[in-house]
Amino acid sequence: MLRRRILFIATASISACIAIGATSCTKSETPQAPTTSPAQPAAQTSVAQTAAAAQHAAPGKVEQEITISPDGDNLYWATKKLEVKAGSTVKLTLKNTASTTAGMPHNWVLTKPGTDQQVATDGMQAGEDHNWVAEGPNVIAHTALAKPGTEASVTFVAPPAGEYTYICTYPGHATTMNGKLISK
Template identity: 50%
Template sequence: MKSKSHKLMAIAASVFFTLLMASAAEAASLTIAPKGEQLLFDKTALTVKAGEKVKLTLNNTSGMQHNWVLVMPGTADKIAQDSITAGAAKGWLALGPNVLAHTKLVDPKKSDTIEFVAPTKPGDYPFVCTFPGHAMTMKGILTVK
């Protein structure tokens, strides 16, 4: 009887541990970097699940400053323009309701890791670097499934 309850406890612990591992695996882990010294990201397409926890690292391997800014569909150009107006003191980023997540402005050879919750509504969400002159080409799409 005693060994049976021990066995049950061991099974319960194993089930609990498996569930714990499964929930930890739910968080998406993404890494992005500039493409050398070009005004491009090394990835133009990222995918996450709706509403999941996302950990994103911008690894700035270049000699320029960059950021990674996730925005509402259709607002990338406006935010890029407003970010130039915002100026260096604001880290070249105009915050507002259409900015869904962002890294800081990352200095050359530094990185920044952020955590955010993916949009709950599936769709194609643009990401850009809002450093002046970069957003035209330094951009991509985060697909939320």
């Protein structure tokens, strides 16, 4: 009985993270009170919020570190496929290895399945002040914008098993600057 309850809480916690979005789940340095997502069934809300709050207060130890870079000054990722373990704590570092003369700024944004184009459009509207990212339920995790020669990291809980698209939401980049994150 107890074991089943723990499993439920863990599952609810992950769902809550996905539903709540990137801000509260991915940036341990700026914890925020979890908000109630309208998509969350009412019966699960209190458990999910409690579990999510506990998780944010004490983020898991980093279990996997990933580094990703653009392909030089091209608008492609050098790595087009990443693999993570579902539910594990992952630290991703975007090293913008583009040249400081002709390179572009980039960010790394992990999106819910089927939403990458919407996230790119929303990001453009969010503007540079928000790193070209509109945080919301479609954004699972994202880094800040990294100028050429700099890097930006994000620590997040890997989403439930499935295939996810990551993009750069700097205006115009997402159409070519995308890849697949496989969670299993």
